[in-house]
Structure formats: C-alpha cells, structure tokens
Amino acid sequence: MNFTNLRLDHIGIRVTDLAMAEAFYARLGFQRDPEEFAPAARACGLKHPTGLRIHLIYNGEAAQAGNVLLDAPVKYPGYTHAAFIIESMDELVAWLGRENIRISEGPVIMGHGRRNVCFIRDPDLNVLEFNEILDQAVT
Numbered sequence: 707m708n709f710t711n712l713r714l715d716h717i718g719i720r721v722t723d724l725a726m727a728e729a730f731y732a733r734l735g736f737q738r739d740p741e742e743f744a745p746a747a748r749a750c751g752l753k754h755p756t757g758l759r760i761h762l763i764y765n766g767e768a769a770q771a772g773n774v775l776l777d778a779p780v781k782y783p784g785y786t787h788a789a790f791i792i793e794s795m796d797e798l799v800a801w802l803g804r805e806n807i808r809i810s811e812g813p814v815i816m817g818h819g820r821r822n823v824c825f826i827r828d829p830d831l832n833v834l835e836f837n838e839i840l841d842q843a844v845t
Contacts, residue, residue, distance in 0.1 A: 716751065716759035717788045721830045724750055724764040730828050733805060736760060760788070766830060773831040787825070787833035795822045795838040802826065815840070 721727035728738065728750065735754050742751020748765040771777055775784045792798050795813050802809060802824075810833070812824035822838040 716761050717785075718749075718761045718763055719788070719828070719830075719832050720763045720766040721828070721832070722764070722766040722768050723829070724762060726829050727762050727764065728752065731760065731762070733807075734834075758790070768830070773827070773833065776833060777831070787835050789835040789837055792836045792838055795824060795836070798824060798836055798838075 719727070731752055735756075736752035736758075737754075739751045739753045739759070742749075742753075742759070742761065744750075748763060750762045750764060752760050752762065775782060775786050799809070799813060807826055810825045810827050813822050814824075815821070816823045820839065820841045822840055824836045826834050826836070828834065
C-alpha cells in the first residue's frame with residue numbers, strides 16, 4: 707500500500723442537536739450536502755466552499771462534565787479537535803466578537819513560532835482550532 711496521495715475526506719463530529727449544530731457550522735461557511743445526508747445513520751454531511759467536509763453525527767447525549775475528552779480529569783483516547791488554516795487571526799478574532807462566539811483559548815503563538823492559534827467550541831463543546839500560518843518555510 708502506498709500512502710503518497712493520502713488526503714483527508716471529512717471530519718466526523720458527534721453532536722446532540724442537528725439543527726443547532728448545523729446552524730453553528732453554517733456560520734463558518736459549511737452547508738448541507740444532500741448526497742451526504744443519511745437519517746438512518748443519524749449523519750449529516752456538510753461541505754465548505756473550499757472543499758472541506760464535516761459529518762455531523764447527531765446521536766450524542768449531553769455530557770454532565772462538558773467535553774468528556776478534554777474537560778474531565780481523566781484523559782481518555784479520542785480525537786480532541788479539528789484544526790483549520792485561516793488567513794488572518796485579527797480578522798477571525800474580530801468576526802468571532804461580532805458573532806458572539808467565545809474564544810476558549812488564544813490567540814497564542816505555537817509550533818515554535820510557525821502558527822498563531824485560536825480555539826473555540828461548538829454548541830456541544832467540541833473544540834475547533836484556527837491557525838494563521840506565520841512561517842511558510844516550516845510547513
């Protein structure tokens with residue numbers, strides 16, 4: 707098997723309320739792909755104009771302790787966040803403020819100065835990371 711052309715197809719995000727999650731992700735530019743809507747599987751595919759895809763898996767139960775992978779004292783294996791590249795951290799921070807979306811961490815420089823990073827959470831407390839790449843030579 708040759709993984710030379712390996713690419714990411716989509717990110718699956720478990721949510722409790724499809725309408726609420728779909729409305730949140732629409733604010734980020736994601737729209738429902740009718741060909742990726744599978745009610746029997748409780749999955750709804752969303753596509754961004756850039757080609758990025760996420761699947762909302764809408765069978766989640768709200769956790770009492772927040773995000774069970776990040777907020778609970780015991781750390782269990784699992785995917786903790788999706789990370790997206792943006793062009794301008796200043797523009798993102800201003801937009802988040804206008805949209806009343808709380809920043810949970812950042813902006814902060816990470817990756818030995820390679821990126822400026824900001825974290826937010828969706829309505830189910832799933833973490834989204836946004837990266838402004840600062841040093842293109844390192845990527």
